Amino acid sequence: xxxxxxxxxxxxxxxxxxxxxxxxxxENINREDQKVAEAVQKAIPQLTRLVxxxxxxxxxxxxxxxxxxxxxxxxxxxxxSEIPPTYGMPHNRVIGLIAGGDSAIRKAVExxxxxxxxxxxxxxxxxxxxxxxxVGIAASGTTPYVLGGISDAKKHGILTAGITNNxxxxxxxxxxxxxxxxxxxxxxTGSTRMKSGTxxxxxxxxxxxxLMIRVGRVKGNKMVNMQLSNNKLxxxxxxxxxxxxxxxxxxxxxxxxxxxxxxxxLDALKK
Numbered sequence: 080x081x082x083x084x085x086x087x088x089x090x091x092x093x094x095x096x097x098x099x100x101x102x103x104x105x106e107n108i109n110r111e112d113q114k115v116a117e118a119v120q121k122a123i124p125q126l127t128r129l130v131x132x133x134x135x136x137x138x139x140x141x142x143x144x145x146x147x148x149x150x151x152x153x154x155x156x157x158x159x160s161e162i163p164p165t166y167g168m169p170h171n172r173v174i175g176l177i178a179g180g181d182s183a184i185r186k187a188v189e190x191x192x193x194x195x196x197x198x199x200x201x202x203x204x205x206x207x208x209x210x211x212x213x214v215g216i217a218a219s220g221t222t223p224y225v226l227g228g229i230s231d232a233k234k235h236g237i238l239t240a241g242i243t244n245n246x247x248x249x250x251x252x253x254x255x256x257x258x259x260x261x262x263x264x265x266x267x268t269g270s271t272r273m274k275s276g277t278x279x280x281x282x283x284x285x286x287x288x289x290l291m292i293r294v295g296r297v298k299g300n301k302m303v304n305m306q307l308s309n310n311k312l313x314x315x316x317x318x319x320x321x322x323x324x325x326x327x328x329x330x331x332x333x334x335x336x337x338x339x340x341x342x343x344x345l346d347a348l349k350k
Contacts, residue, residue, distance in 0.1 A: 087218050087244050087271050089264045111266050115274050118262045119281045125258045129240045133212050134293040141210035145175040146228045148192030150272040151216035152177030158283040166296040167304030176201045178224040198228025209236040218271035220248020229253050244275040303342040316341045
């Protein structure tokens with residue numbers, strides 16, 4: 080590892096937090112949060128490279144994998160889990176893995192992130208191939224679980240990207256597409272679930288949303304492939320058909336029930 084400044088561990092710009100009023104704490108956290116979107120904006124060129132590479136591989140049947148530990152792992156799993164209901168994509172196309180396995184989603188698994196070999200073991204259980212893309216997420220950029228997974232993936236010809244909040248970190252250096260988001264010191268020193276985590280969530284939203292648009296899961300600005308899994312979504316789908324086909328509510332709902340999805344109804348009834 081080369082020497083670099085580990086920004087995520089540098090002292091907070093604020094001191095004596097315990098003596099602040101509640102209002103001051105909240106205002107200062109918000110002041111820091113306002114820096115996050117600007118930091119993410121600077122990473123758009125690299126995010127563009129990643130989405131374009133993903134689009135090409137998705138059309139060939141490839142998949143998107145996220146790996147991370149702690150907050151980073153949970154955010155990857157969150158993003159992956161929302162793709163099927165939002166875009167009707169099969170659950171095995173975007174996959175999130177966390178150090179320590181699924182039990183670590185709710186409760187930290189001690190030292191799981193320190194196992195440099197486990198990520199590749201986890202990935203092999205999904206028969207990962209060079210059609211797939213692996214995105215490692217680690218605020219520090221030094222998490223062994225993530226670094227090991229990225230290193231082993233590269234050995235097998237798999238395209239890799241790394242989302243980190245420490246520019247020049249080992250993850251950034253190792254990844255084919257480094258996505259470095261410098262949000263500065265955390266309000267509570269080292270608490271990377273704050274600005275770092277927020278920046279990761281924004282980046283993951285951008286990656287998966289842009290990818291789903293590029294592979295045809297959105298029409299106009301509508302989620303026409305969403306799963307109709309509750310009354311709210313059935314109502315939303317009905318209103319999409321009212322707008323898209325000029326139907327009244329009852330006819331639109333009947334069409335939705337008949338064809339089972341917004342996109343199928345649009346394709347059938349626009350002909």
